[in-house]
Amino acid sequence: MSRPKPFKRLRELPVVGRAMDWGLGPAAASDNTLKAGSRIAGLKVTESVCPYCAVGCGQLVYTRDGELVDIEGNPNSPINQGTLCPKGSASRQLIQQPGRLTKIRYRRPGGTEWEDLDLETAMDMIAERVIAARENHWQEHDERGRRVNRTLGFAHLGGATLDNEENYLIKKLFTAMGALQIENQARI
């Protein structure tokens, strides 16, 4: 079995089409049914990959006017052939989860509650802090006089859920700044 062709064809038909396809004929459909379509029929489809485990299942992402409607398994993928496990099937909820964060949360030293912060301000503040950590903890030489050009003032953690492009920029920027303590889940 290569690709499940009939499955693919079904996917493209509106619901009524399927019923009629199965030999029930137009009599089986009410007016409403005739007007109804599949949730995903006619939507924009984008190819993606499941963000959970390292199996790497292919996904099809259905959107209407930039709004996420559904995520399904990609039947063309030779790895998952349209299937997804419970996590992959729930990945629409990952994007639309009830507690999804859309605003920056800021907690000042000693603070007891989150505060709001503008994105650009946060970016400026963070850049200042990294620069300060670098400057305050700069080591030109170690105690044996060997050249080390580094800072142990700040660290990074994370990467196994990120894109390779993102990890590349993280490693490149932080290494250029002299940071060594860059780590991810590969060790965890």
Next chain:
Amino acid sequence: MPGLGTSFGRGAATNYQQDFQNADCIWIQGSGLMEAHPVGSRWAMKARERGAKLIHVDPHFSRTSAVSDMHVPIRAGSDIAFLGGLIRHIIETKSYFEEYVVNYTNAPHLVREDFQDTEDLEGLFSGFDPEKGTYDRTTWLFEGMEPPGKTSSAEVQSTQAFTDRTQAGETLQQVPNDPTLQHPRCVFQVLRRHYSRYTPEMVSKVCGIPEDQFLKVAETLIANSGRERTTMLAYAVGWTQHTAGVQMIRAGSIVQLLLGNIGRPGGGIMAMRGHASIQGSSDIPTLYDLLPGYLPMPRATEDDQTLADYVEAGGKKSGWWSHFDEYIISLLKAWFGEAATPENDYGFGHLPKLTGNHSHYVTTLRALDGGLDGMFVMGQNPAVGSQHAGLQRRALAQMKWLVVRDLADLETASFWKDSPEIRSGEMKPEDIQTEVFLMPAAGHVEKEGHFTNTQRLLQWRDKALDPPGDARSELHFVYHIGKRIKAHYADSTRERDWPIRHLTWGYREHGVHDEPSAEDVLREINGYDLTTGKLLNGFGEMRNDGTTSCGCWIYSGCFADNVNQPRRRDPGDLNAPGGSVSPEWGWAWPANRRVLYNRASADPSGKPWSERKKLVWWDEEKEQWAGYDVPDFPPGKRPDYKPHPEAEGMEAIPGSAPFMMMPDGRGALFSPSGPLDAPIPTHYEPLESPVPNELYPKLGANPLGITWMRPENPLVAEGDDHYPLVASTFRLTEHHTAGPMSRNLPWLAELQPEMFAEIDPVLARERGIKDGEWMVIETPRAEIEARAKVTNRVQPLRMGERIIHQVCLPWHWGTFKTNPQGVTGDTVNDLIAISGDPNTTIHESKAFRCNVRAGRRAGETTVRLADVDTDQDPNDDQPDFASKTPHSVLGDEEQA
């Protein structure tokens, strides 16, 4: 994954998941394949439908065991005894694939006369320095090999490297050898002697596996290996997360080499990795000791002060690593552009230098002691997911600032507000001085980029929609922070700012949020020919004179012909012979090869071992290698090619030696300078083991295992009867790692709502614990509560006279939820001490000691650490334990 790297040359899964279907036997150990990689495991099920045998060796009967032909319960952490037993059985019954072993492995090589085995030294190899707790590995070399010149082995702390750096400048062509495998000092005989006491009886005593069951596994593996048949091994963190994790993987590799299963369809070793791009994050590492493409981070030693020294220490005269200089120079050109010139060593001297271990756990302790200003956490949840989570949370409270980027709030960002330590009153928000930025991240469909899955496959994702509100990709975040930092230093004339000023950062921006182009980044990773401005077609085109650039040499070719290769989506005809390879679906490193070392699928003369197991062969007419997969071998190198004794580089590798990343082209049964802790895997007990080491009574755990002897990190002493049980952690399909990606999603929360612990009925009866009711699991670090699942899925193990009970724990829960439909539960990692494998610093969470009782916990989980007397080392009063388990205490500077 140095276990695989030191055995075969590359630290990555050898085959691909769909290739499970081509196996005659699938051997799963140290992995809950069906549970943790559900869709990948469908190919194992397909194999089973075709008659393949499935074997699951695991402490815990799980969904994986349920669909296997055989479930073999094993005491957690005793795997090397089991694997050593297999090796012994295969050798003693002459069941190895002789032609493969003689030609493709280092079995015939002679080791030095002064090499001493664990059989001679009661569990240690020659060269052990009890003061430092490390080995001088000179005596482990092959006869006639020069001891490494500049690089001292004790300083090598590389974690995931392909191979180590200490075979510097050597060629292994001239190693004296005995192809009859009879010489008492040839690797084969050394191996034979080393494992002579790993008898079925011993396996039974150490692992708790009945002899007949062990023999049945051995016979099944043997019956399904050879010319006509292949066995595939799958492992995961069930092996890596031990203080002897690398050695477990090495032992599995030896079995697969002896049976002739590496480089063949339906064979090899699948390292089943946990996160969407965990392979990618090692290849393009966010890891302290590596540069992209497994080039080592330079160290402060004199070897690494100049580019020439670094290349000399890292390159090899023979084999693939003779190209080392091309890779590092092209990387420096990618990073520093025109500023990188031959005159200034391409900026090499500006790279920061290692002086020791700077891994996550070392950094945590540094933070705990107030030595860290701040930390970025992107898509990770150390407050739940890192070992000794209570310590992690306390460490967060000592930082000046913390930037957390994720899709929703999580324990790591809100540790100051809601955590066991806040609830117990040990920490008060008003007293915590950490400034926290919690930033919304973009989800996988809200940005473009690619992941590398467990089979080295790069798969691109297009962007489907915009992220909401202030949510941005990490690419956006790092790029724009980088722009600010570059602007800050733009006019600096200081030496130390050279790398920032000259860092190439010119990615095109698009969209209303000025998103940098991920494809531009991927092009930089692929590399350019700087003389023509064209993208490279592969690492074969790289040069060492500064005229090529490449951000990660093993990924070179992923943008060949200016085509985004990981975006390719043609599965091909899956029914055609060899069709399961699907070479045009995405792109696999290296060079789109789907089965590594596939030259070994043909015999020394280049013919497939059998028609049934055909993959790559020598086409005499065309005078080149051909097959269903891209040959993992120089395309025109004849199988009968014999190198000239003076030959160097790839010229030194004969046409019959399939492991071209190794200096001798052969798979390593014996690893002279790979892992730091043993040339041949040896059974050591876990750090916290309930039993003495049957094989080497004078030793307990891995003598090189890393422990941090601190009051906040107490270990159970060997004789301490209060913690008689062995705990092991496992994963559930419905949750993902530390939970932020699953616990707050209504469907997944509904499917697995609550933390539970699986125990056997005998233990339950003894402790009065009832199925479905509360129970407490306790270690010196913490106590947590869980619903009891009393089940025969966990079996008491009979080991000689002793009965050992095990406790199996899923580890996905934490104390925090973002919405009413989410679920919470106690954190298993609160229980576990910080420890580490000497090669990787990966912790030991798959075997630790604990106790259980009925009921609920008395206070918050880690309250017992609240008043720890930091002046008193809890391990001090256990001199026995300390003397039996020499340990390396790794501080930042101590290893140098």
